[in-house]
Amino acid sequence: xxxxxxxxxxxxxxxxxxxxxxxxxxxxxxxxxxxxxxxxxxxxxxxxxxxxxxxxxxxxxxxxxxxxxxxxxxxxxxxxxxxxxxxxxxxxxxxxxxxxxxxxxxxxxxxxxxxxxxxxxxxxxxxxxxxxxxxxxxxxxxxxxxxxxxxxxxxxxxxxxxxxxxxxxxxxxxxxxxxxxxxxxxxxxxxxxxxxxxxxxxxxxxxxxxxxxxxxxxxxxxxxxxxxxxxxxxxxxxxxxxxxxxxxxxxxxxxxxxxxxxxxxxxxxxxxxxxxxxxxxxxxxxxxxxxxxxxxxxxx
Amino acid sequence: xxxxxxxxxxxxxxxxxxxxxxxxxxxxxxxxxxxxxxxxxxxxxxxxxxxxxxxxxxxxxxxxxxxxxxxxxxxxxxxxxxxxxxxxxxxxxxxxxxxxxxxxxxxxxxxxxxxxxxxxxxxxxxxxxxxxxxxxxxxxxxxxxxxxxxxxxxxxxxxxxxxxxxxxxxxxxxxxxxxxxxxxxxxxxxxxxxxxxxxxxxxxxxxxxxxxxxxxxxxxxxxxxxxxxxxxxxxxxxxxxxxxxxxxxxxxxxxxxxxxxxxxxxxxxxxxxxxxxxxxxxxxxxxxxxxxxxxxxxxxxxxxxxxxxxxxxxxxxxxxxxxxxxxxxxxxxxxxxxxxxxxxxxxxxxxxxxxxxxxxxxxxxxx
Numbered sequence: 001x002x003x004x005x006x007x008x009x010x011x012x013x014x015x016x017x018x019x020x021x022x023x024x025x026x027x028x029x030x031x032x033x034x035x036x037x038x039x040x041x042x043x044x045x046x047x048x049x050x051x052x053x054x055x056x057x058x059x060x061x062x063x064x065x066x067x068x069x070x071x072x073x074x075x076x077x078x079x080x081x082x083x084x085x086x087x088x089x090x091x092x093x094x095x096x097x098x099x100x101x102x103x104x105x106x107x108x109x110x111x112x113x114x115x116x117x118x119x120x121x122x123x124x125x126x127x128x129x130x131x132x133x134x135x136x137x138x139x140x141x142x143x144x145x146x147x148x149x150x151x152x153x154x155x156x157x158x159x160x161x162x163x164x165x166x167x168x169x170x171x172x173x174x175x176x177x178x179x180x181x182x183x184x185x186x187x188x189x190x191x192x193x194x195x196x197x198x199x200x201x202x203x204x205x206x207x208x209x210x211x212x213x214x215x216x217x218x219x220x221x222x223x224x225x226x227x228x229x230x231x232x233x234x235x236x237x238x239x240x241x242x243x244x245x246x247x248x249x250x251x252x253x254x255x256x257x258x259x260x261x262x263x264x265x266x267x268x269x270x271x272x273x274x275x276x277x278x279x280x281x282x283x284x285x286x287x288x289x290x291x292x293x294x295x296x297x298x299x300x
Numbered sequence: 301x302x303x304x305x306x307x308x309x310x311x312x313x314x315x316x317x318x319x320x321x322x323x324x325x326x327x328x329x330x331x332x333x334x335x336x337x338x339x340x341x342x343x344x345x346x347x348x349x350x351x352x353x354x355x356x357x358x359x360x361x362x363x364x365x366x367x368x369x370x371x372x373x374x375x376x377x378x379x380x381x382x383x384x385x386x387x388x389x390x391x392x393x394x395x396x397x398x399x400x401x402x403x404x405x406x407x408x409x410x411x412x413x414x415x416x417x418x419x420x421x422x423x424x425x426x427x428x429x430x431x432x433x434x435x436x437x438x439x440x441x442x443x444x445x446x447x448x449x450x451x452x453x454x455x456x457x458x459x460x461x462x463x464x465x466x467x468x469x470x471x472x473x474x475x476x477x478x479x480x481x482x483x484x485x486x487x488x489x490x491x492x493x494x495x496x497x498x499x500x501x502x503x504x505x506x507x508x509x510x511x512x513x514x515x516x517x518x519x520x521x522x523x524x525x526x527x528x529x530x531x532x533x534x535x536x537x538x539x540x541x542x543x544x545x546x547x548x549x550x551x552x553x554x555x556x557x558x559x560x561x562x563x564x565x566x567x568x569x570x571x572x573x574x575x576x577x578x579x580x581x582x583x584x585x586x587x588x589x590x591x592x593x594x595x596x597x598x599x600x601x602x603x604x605x606x607x608x609x610x611x612x613x614x615x616x617x618x619x620x621x622x623x624x625x626x627x628x629x630x631x632x633x634x635x636x637x638x639x640x641x642x643x644x645x646x647x648x649x650x651x652x653x654x655x656x657x658x659x660x661x662x663x664x665x666x667x
Binding site: 183184186187188189190191192193194197201202205206208291 | 349350372373377380382384385387389397398401431445446
């Protein structure tokens with residue numbers, strides 16, 4: 001190196017460009033397009049929701065929120081969330097456990113089934129329940145005889161929501177559990193732990209971040225689900241309207257400000273979820289970094 | 301008798317991983333299960349632990365049949381290849397886990413953890429998490445965790461594979477010392493013959509799911525039961541000889557043997573240390589040219605080419621090499637002081653075939 005004149009080297013360096021790199025023009029163009037797109041299609045509408053919500057002043061906003069029908073919709077949404085999230089957490093854990101720890105016939109079918117709600121349109125999902133439990137449906141007569149109401153009632157809404165939010169926890173856990181393998185669990189077994197102890201002390205702590213993450217996504221979807229719920233709810237104001245249904249109804253009744261006021265609550269929830277999710281990711285990355293630093297400090 | 305395996309077979313989806321294996325491990329022994337990867341040794345270890353169930357055959361621990369005893373009830377300590385420490389628990393909690401499960405009182409638990417921390421030199425690391433430990437430290441935590449509930453048997457799967465050479469040496473010594481101190485029956489799996497020779501007092505060698513030989517390190521080295529064992533344990537020159545006039549021959553080399561008939565083919569094996577080399581061309585019957593010298597530390601390995609083109613490997617100390625004034629390309633004379641007839645793979649040797657020359661090794665030689 002010493003024999004090469006320094007100036008010549010740096011001049012050559014300035015001109016050269018790595019083959020894998022785009023030209024600065026293309027790079028900035030792409031960045032600008034991406035930023036503009038997010039601004040126009042994501043950020044502006046979100047800001048607009050809040051702007052519209054407060055367009056007729058804070059009183060109108062506040063009145064819309066404390067209206068009995070809005071409160072009832074919120075209660076129903078909350079109820080459905082409280083029913084669905086724990087069930088899907090349980091199911092997600094069980095399914096992820098079964099898929100990653102056991103070999104069995106029909107495993108790939110189970111994986112496909114878990115993904116089904118992702119690929120089926122929520123409206124179709126809702127219709128499926130109507131066909132099953134509606135008055136003219138498969139079990140309709142049997143249910144009517146016993147005066148059990150599922151469709152156009154809370155059970156139907158809960159079922160539809162449950163279906164749509166089915167994959168969130170399981171999908172989040174499966175890759176984590178697959179990566180972790182079963183060595184830690186086997187260790188626990190050799191140390192005398194039974195299945196439950198192994199799950200509680202070893203498996204659960206090692207997937208807790210993923211579980212939390214999946215649960216957050218599940219909650220977000222429970223609160224925001226529209227299509228499937230819309231089909232089975234029957235839109236009975238103050239009874240079977242969830243928050244998203246209520247927003248639509250208000251909007252269709254030309255109560256724009258009220259609709260946006262209620263929508264702003266949903267948007268706020270979404271922002272909170274996003275914030276929480278980002279924070280969790282950031283924390284995970286930070287922990288990872290710390291672990292790596294510690295590892296380096298030890299090996300040095 | 302501590303552990304006995306009787307005709308153990310294990311099949312995975314119709315493929316035999318372990319085939320009709322029987323052996324016993326006496327109380328307090330330190331045994332190595334040795335073999336190339338995929339030979340079934342880890343499966344045997346896992347069947348002893350109860351993590352895997354044999355397809356056929358029986359396992360006895362202290363005379364009691366344990367086939368139907370679940371892993372939790374076998375009172376074994378198991379150290380996994382990747383250690384499998386509980387990532388979300390501190391070092392102390394990892395070690396205490398088995399005690400907690402077995403419902404030891406808190407005071408006893410703390411005392412036992414402190415004892416193991418001291419025994420394995422883990423002081424001041426109690427509060428660390430596995431990701432904050434070096435490979436050697438993780439290994440020691442895994443050992444401490446396995447030993448904490450006072451197991452009857454300690455099982456280790458490739459315990460030293462994941463650490464670098466220097467740490468590996470330390471850990472080997474530590475295992476030997478631990479075994480000496482605790483006298484717990486210990487079985488470990490390894491693919492490294494040197495490790496098996498150094499650490500264990502008995503070696504069980506596997507070849508393609510079958511038992512190839514059991515013996516002390518010296519026995520398997522000096523009296524390999526088959527060509528596979530001979531080649532796997534250390535370096536061996538193996539020649540496919542033909543018997544003529546009652547003597548096994550390969551080119552100009554002759555190996556007098558008992559109980560053979562003319563026309564028969566025999567595998568003759570000899571270790572590099574058994575080849576005696578001299579710079580005096582009148583000293584021995586055979587001549588060879590020194591083709592290559594490999595420097596192995598205190599010892600050198602020589603590649604000698606005989607007039608027929610056959611290359612055999614010999615070995616000598618640095619001092620002897622200097623004394624004989626050897627250089628590559630130089631002509632030497634040689635003789636083979638000790639050799640043995642080897643069974644072919646999967647075959648056993650007919651008892652009437654025997655070796656005439658047999659010198660014993662001096663201690664420390666051969667590995």
